[in-house]
Each structure stands twice: as structure tokens, then as C-alpha cells.
């Protein structure tokens with residue numbers, strides 16, 4: 001079989017030990033890999049490279065397109081960029097896939113039947129990193145959800161379900177509150193779901209969905225989520241399955257993919273032959289499927305399950321009543337190697353016969369052109385006078401074209417006209433100017449309006465156009481409005 005080039009980083013802390021164990025096991029399983037090693041992490045950061053990765057390492061990653069990465073240590077103190085976030089964004093790794101499986105009774109868990117795969121959107125949402133302090137009292141973070149970004153992740157979840165014989169894809173959003181952003185995610189989920197009639201689909205509001213996941217995870221199969229919910233709930237899911245130390249994950253892009261353990265570099269355990277290599281090994285098994293060496297993935301995964309079920313455990317999952325032998329990193333790897341070709345008897349063996357990660361088609365559908373009209377503007381002001389009526393009266397005379405002041409909100413709550421005196425107000429005001437019947441305004445009208453308001457002495461901190469798309473108003477109203 002042809003050797004597949006991959007890029008490997010041994011990382012920091014326990015990284016080198018668990019990577020060596022992982023590579024030894026893969027080799028014993030018959031992996032055909034042509035390994036290029038790169039240096040990332042602490043040493044690179046401390047050499048003055050704030051990204052923690054050298055230009056030559058990027059060159060290797062872009063060439064091999066497959067990255068097996070051990071955890072790294074981010075040095076204490078400011079100024080160091082998260083290598084994970086950088087890698088994800090630069091290489092367009094839009095999908096984070098994290099299987100969370102219980103291995104009861106061999107690893108203690110309250111949810112012995114749990115077998116959930118979290119598919120997290122990896123590039124958008126509140127993680128776009130667009131944050132500003134706007135007034136002395138208020139900061140903002142922009143939550144960006146795109147249709148193509150959502151379509152890609154939702155398609156990925158359904159394609160994954162199909163490839164891995166999963167029965168159901170669940171979507172979590174908070175679209176009862178965030179009707180535009182999470183609303184789009186839910187809408188795209190419903191649209192894409194119709195193309196996969198063989199797979200059941202459902203949607204839960206994230207709060208009750210999260211509660212159900214923590215309480216009865218066996219109700220779920222594949223769960224797809226926007227970035228923030230996925231970040232939080234994938235850790236919850238891994239932990240309640242048994243241990244975050246046992247979970248691997250993949251970060252998939254259209255070209256490049258990265259595979260890793262979900263835990264960190266555990267510096268206190270470094271160099272003592274103590275660490276559990278299982279998380280990284282499971283990440284590497286996902287990599288073997290990704291590069292089409294499914295037989296190796298299956299052999300290694302089953303040998304690992306057999307080792308677990310034989311009670312050969314590292315310190316982190318060692319349990320007097322269940323485990324038979326407490327072993328170090330190297331001995332654990334040796335035990336897996338000795339079981340190569342065996343299958344578990346009590347745990348369910350895995351089969352990767354029909355699985356394929358590489359051929360997923362996640363291309364978003366072309367969109368029909370839409371007719372966009374600007375019908376008004378939200379002008380955000382910084383104003384330390386807390387009287388909304390005074391502000392409303394002062395701004396009411398300003399009318400340009402068909403736009404006039406229709407509403408003022410403070411932290412999203414309508415405070416003018418007819419606000420409640422009980423509503424707490426900050427120094428951050430949204431003043432909505434629009435036409436009554438959603439008639440179009442020009443951008444020149446918006447500029448003229450801002451000119452007039454600025455000349456009158458108001459401090460504009462930002463504006464947001466109010467638009468209709470094919471005649472439909474696509475902006476939120478204020479609460480209480």
C-alpha cells in the first residue's frame with residue numbers, strides 16, 4: 001500500500017510520550033504513513049514567535065494536508081495566540097468532530113449506554129473575534145453566522161451520520177431568542193435535513209437540549225451545533241461519557257484536517273511515563289479513516305477496546321475493583337500492540353468497513369439573487385444622560401427622506417416611546433430611524449441623518465442598516481417593542 005504523507009507535532013508536556021505511544025501502535029496496526037515532523041508550541045512561542053508555529057511548519061501542513069497534533073503548552077502571560085484557533089481559521093477547519101463514548105463497566109460513568117458524536121461549527125459565531133468597547137459601560141462581541149458556513153457544518157453532520165451508520169442528527173440552537181443568527185442555523189438545518197430522508201432529524205432549544213444531554217445522553221446520536229454551544233457541550237459530553245482523557249477529535253477542512261486529543265499537555269505528568277495515550281490514539285484512528293486506511297483504524301480501535309476491557313489501565317482511569325493492572329504510557333501501548341487483531345468481547349467492536357471521511361460533499365448550494373432594500377438605520381449613541389424621554393424628544397425632530405425616529409432601546413429593551421421607568425439604562429442607546437411602511441431610503445439619506453445628529457452634538461458609536469430581503473424585514477425588534 002502507498003504510504004500517505006502526514007505532518008506530526010510531538011507537542012509539549014506529556015505530548016512526546018503519548019505521540020510516541022500512538023505512532024508505535026499505529027505502526028503495529030499496519031499504518032502506511034510517511035511522517036514529517038514539525039515543531040510547534042512552547043519552544044516556538046518562547047523563541048519569539050507569538051503564533052507558536054514556524055512558517056516552514058505551515059508549508060508542511062499545506063503539502064501533506066493531514067496533521068496529527070499532540071497537545072501543546074501555551075506559555076503563561078499575554079501576547080501568545082491560541083495555536084488551535086489560528087490553525088482552525090487559517091486552514092479553514094470548519095468542523096470539529098468529537099465522539100463521546102462510554103466504556104462501561106470498564107471506565108466508570110453514570111451513562112453506560114452513551115455514544116454521542118458532537119459536530120461543532122468551528123469558525124463562526126461569537127468566535128469570529130470581533131469585539132469592541134463601545135462606551136464606558138458597554139462592550140460588544142459580534143455573533144456572525146453565515147449561510148454557507150452553516151450549510152457546510154450541517155451537511156457534514158448528515159454526511160458523517162450516513163457514513164458511520166448513525167440514525168439521527170439533532171440540532172441545538174437558541175433561535176427562540178436569537179431569531180436571525182440561530183434562526184438561520186435552524187432554518188438551514190431543516191432545509192438540509194430534507195435531503196437525508198434516511199436519517200432522523202430533530203431540533204432542541206440548546207438549554208433544554210443540554211439538560212437532556214447531561215441527563216440522558218443515550219437519547220442522542222449525532223448533535224450539530226454552532227461554535228459556542230459546541231465548545232461547551234462537547235466538553236460536558238466527553239466528561240460525562242467517562243473522562244476527557246479518553247476523547248479524541250478531528251478538525252476537518254475542505255483541504256486540510258487536524259487530529260488530536262481533547263485534553264491539554266498536563267505538564268505536571270510530563271516525562272514520568274504516566275499519561276494515558278488514548279485520547280490522541282482515538283484522534284489518530286479518525287485520521288486513519290480520513291486517509292482511507294480503514295482496516296488499520298478498525299484493527300487498532302478494536303485492539304484498544306480489548307486492552308480497556310482486559311482492565312489494563314493508566315492511572316487516570318485505574319479503578320481497584322475493575323482494573324487488573326496499572327500501567328504506564330509505554331506499557332499501555334505495548335498491551336494494545338499485543339492485542340492487535342483481537343476484538344473486544346464485552347464492549348461493542350467497531351467496524352469502519354463503510355466509513356469514509358474524505359468523500360463528504362459539503363458544498364453549499366448556490367443561492368438565488370435577492371432584492372435588498374435599505375429601509376432605515378439603527379444609530380447607536382453614547383450618552384450619559386439616563387433619561388430616555390429626553391433623548392427621544394431631542395431626536396424626534398430629525399427626519400430625512402421617509403425615515404424618522406421610531407424607537408430607542410437600551411441593551412435591547414425598548415425605553416422610548418412608552419418605556420417603563422423601572423428599566424435600567426446604561427450609556428449605550430440604539431436609536432431606530434425608519435420609514436413607517438418599509439419604504440426604501442438611500443445611503444445618502446442615512447449619511448445626512450448622521451450628519452444632522454452629529455452636528456447637534458450627539459456621539460454616534462456605530463450604525464447598522466435596516467434592510468428588507470425580497471420585501472421581508474430582516475432585523476430584530478426591541479424587546480417590549
Ligand code: NAD
Nearest residue numbers: 071072073074245262263264265266267269275276277316
Ligand atoms: P490538561 O488537559 O493538560 O490537564 C487537566 C488534568 O487532566 C490534569 O490533572 C492532568 O493530570 C490530567 N490529564 C490530562 N490528560 C491526561 C492524560 N492523557 N493522561 C492522564 N492524565 C491526563 O489541562 P490544563 O492543565 O488546564 O492545561 C495544561 C496545558 O495544556 C496548558 O498550557 C493549556 O494551555 C494546554 N492545553 C492544550 C490543548 C491543546 O494543545 N489542544 C488543549 C487544552 C489545554
